[in-house]
Amino acid sequence: MKLDSEEREMLAGAAGPAARWGIEYQRSVGEFFGAERMVAVRSAHIHCDGEALGEPGAAFLEDWARRGARLAIPMTMDPRSTDPGRAREIGQDDAIVAEEARIVGALTAMGAIPSNTCINYQTLDVPHLGERLAWGDTGTVIWANSVAGARSNFEGGPAALAAALTGRVAEYGFHLDEHRRGTVLVEVEDQPRCLTDWGALGALVGRAYPDYWEVPVLTGLERNPAPDELKHLGAALASYGSQAMFHMIGVTPEARSVEDAFGGEPPERRMSVPPGALAGLYESFLPERGAPDLVVFGTPQLSLLEFRRIAEGLAGRSVRTTVFLTTSAQVRAGADDYGYTELARAAGAVVLTGVCFYLMTARELARTRGFRTLLTDSAKLANTVQGYGYNPVLRPTDECVEIAVRGRFAA
Template sequence: MHLTREEEKIYNGEFGESLETCMNLLVSLGDIYGAEKLVDIYSAQVSGVSYKTIGEKGLEFLKDLADNNIKISVPTTLNPAGMDLNRYKELNFPKDFAKKQIEIIDCFKKMEIEISCTCTPYLTGNVPIFGSHVAWAESSAVSYVNSVIGARTNREGGPSALAAAIIGKTPCYGYHLTENRVPTHIFEVDIELEDSISFYGILGRITGKIVKNKIPYFKFKNCDSIKTDYLKALGAALAASGGVALYHVENITPEAKLGILIEDVEKITIEKKDFEKEYDYFKTSEKPDLVCIGCPHCSLDEIKEVSEFIKKENKKFKIDVWVCTSIHMKAISDRMGYTKIIEDAGGKLVIDTCMVVAPIEDMGYKNVATNSGKAATYLPGFCNSNVIYGTTYEILKKATE
């Protein structure tokens, strides 16, 4: 890799051991993947926040950086933590877990990282411009920022995103290069599109397993626009089931609208039977003990949908219902009156976390109902949970029965 004179000084330890460690990590990644240089980044988004996922070794690593007074050099947001940082006692998160989680958050705070704790930073102010380079780590956020916004990032790990945030640069390889952003598969979706988060989650699960970590290009019949919430759900499920970091939708996503090059691409038709097979996978007679919406975190429209269900049905929830979102969205929800409607019905607007990175398996939850294709993919392995899958309406209905 070619390094500038200043980059060489950091690499050689002239600015301290901690910065040297970060630069060494970035240069090593660049060498592995054939990067010719580092590129300045617009922003970073750091994962590895929940104590459930990073454990004691991760906490020690963060303490080393924080104790050495290391600060980030570009705007940086934080992935969800393992608990609601405001209401963890009320929600009965384990005390020992909470103690460790607070220590992790304190480390990030010392590094001056925004304690936003959300997987949807693009809804809370971290919105790069088209074509800019970023270093984002959370899988669904990576998919969204690459695909829907058209910024450029690889699927970073927590340590590499943090190193990039501190140095302000990332190796220029992979999805940072135009030639690596072209489609590898075309999916012709031969089914009427449904107006639901769960539909796009299922589509993401189906196609993610086929394409794995390549680049799908979707063609929908008679479709001029799609809600961004549905693109969020599609990308999240693609990333969870197949490791997809970038996708295109004909006439919808920016690079597709600009006429991205498509040559010698495998074409696959997705039919009704493919959806039926995927839905069959989730058939169960189990009843949920937790209904959880917001993976990725709910937008304001998704929160509103829950409140409208409550107003229409006029029933209380008989089991725990979590509507997971960011502190930013909750603040607006509070003002709009949605939070009161949901919590008066027995639900909870839970911030900073979600069902996947929270220790729900230690909190007595076994059967989890969700409308998220991402959560449905991760819950069995991450939380040892049984999944009950359905639309927002279907799973909320189960909570009132």
Template sequence: MHLTAEEQKMLDGAYGETVRRSMKVLVALGEIYGADHMIEVKNVHSPGVSYRVAGDAGLGYVEDASKDAVFQVPMTLNTIGIDEKDWKQIGFPEDFSCKQLELSRAYEKMGAIPTNSCTPYLNGNLPMFGEHVAWGESSAVAFVNSVIGARTNREGGPTALAAAITGRVPAYGYHLDENRKGTHLIRVEVDLKTDKDFAVLGYFGGKLAGKDVPVFEGIKRRPTLEQFKALGAALASAGAVALYHVVGFTPEAPTKQDVIGDEIQPVVFDQAAYDKVCEKFSQKGPIDFVVLGCPHVSIREFEEIAGLVRGKRLNSDLWVCTSRMVRELAERMGFVEDIQAAGGEIICDTCPVLCCTLTQRGYKTVATNSGKMAHYAPGLWNLQPVLLNTAECIQAAIDGKWGE
């Protein structure tokens, strides 16, 4: 791999041991993937910042790094394992919470921006089209690559940390033009209207494409930001999709020919395919728990949820997961008060996928509008999921049941 003089100084230890180790990690990664040079990145979004993921080993590594290094580019933090402000009230264990706070402070000491969110693009980290970045968190990677058109691979915690310390990543994967073309063509023959519809399409597409690049044609209306968010999250969890294209609506796909060859035969997503995905997540009966905000809800989603619960009383526990920045705006607009008055909880900084435990609450079933949450709930928490749209989720929370 060719290194610039500055990069070679980093590797030689001229800027300290942490910088040297970080560059060594990136050089090794680049050699594995055949990169011949490094790319400067504009910013980083770091996964692996939940103590549930990092553990004591990760905590020790970040604390050591914080003693002699600072970040060279802006770095936002992904969801952590607790609600930083209200962890005691919500019931997160004290020992876990204290470890999480130590880990967060170590990142912040190096200059991290504590967004604590899986939607950094809603919280100030919004790259430009074509910019090179180093992002982790599967749903955020899918969004920034596909909807914004910036360029990143799926970074893990250690490589994101190394990228922030050096301002570099190796030039491979989705940083290169030739790897951003589509590999699977999906012809959409269902009229997509709700967040659930896009989650179902994403689940179908993720299972089909795996780690590759699906291209969707036939979508009739421009998806909203929230619908793109739902689509990407499901693609990235049912498969490992980091980049997708929607013909006519995502920036690199003004036409089908721009992103995929004519020789690729389409797979049809019709009503039968839609129904088959829904059958997988069709729990009926009592609903213990309802989760909205995986990925974190936007202010528009907050407004919708507040309108649906206003003046009602919930009979299932409801979590609305979001960033603290969006929560503060929702509080000013009265949405938080409406949701809490109905019996819902506003959870900041974390989500059920990355928090420490839900088992002590005794939940058995969960309703959600998130394909990602529906996918992970059985394995992570032994919860039986039902995938619904937002209005249906709120109705399930009001009734305490679904489908009976």
């Protein structure tokens, strides 16, 4: 890989030991993928929950912080494993709070923003066409690439940190036009009707082509989806299929036409989503018992509009099971101001900030609180919690609200 003079100086240690570690690390990863050069990035976003890091990851960050490492560009942080003030109420150990504080402390000392959010693209760092980024959390990356037309690979924690220290990434994968072209044409004949249907569509397409290098091109949709619907579609494609980019004809910026999306080549492969396919996806998540142990809204974290819809559905009623709403500090401030938080709370729902359920030590909560059957409106969460021994059930948002109030699945 060719390095410019500034990068060669970094490699020689002129910008300090942390930048030197970063550029060496990035060169190794870049050379694996045949990258020819580094390119500047505007921001980084780091996945850094305590469960993923473990003790060695936390110690690694603390070591760099102690040695005075400073970030060269803005870096936001993904959700945490706990909402510190609420850990006991949730049923989490104090040790988790302490571990999270270590990680946040080390990263903020280096200059990172303790945003604790996976919807940075909806709130505090909105990307646009052609920008280069170094983002982690698959849902943020697929949004940046697809909806915004910005450019990022999935950057795991150390890779996002390296990028923030050097202000660069190696140019490979989704930074290159050749990887951004469509690889499979998806003809949708089962129209999504609600937010959860869009997640279900993403689950079907992701499951069919589970490969980072696949770029589905969606066509046949009768309606331009809302931002939250695109959010759930992308999060599900990334979760079920490890995909980092999709095109939607007439909606996403690099897909004005099918020809545009495929770079002028005819599609090599096609899949169809036939009538009834979405219902089939819901039916693949069957409850083992008549009542959910908990209902979770907010994977990805709730936007203000999503939050309001749930809060208004709960207004003046009482839930008969554990209900979690998870969101970011930015949305929470709005929800507090406009009275939505109070509506949800008064109904008995638990509103948590800066977290996401499957990062919230889900395996331990299953043991300590007896959680097994989890109802959600998020196709992504229905996928990820299975790895923690849950029995997920997927239903549309409004139906989840009704079940939460009823306390059982059957009407």
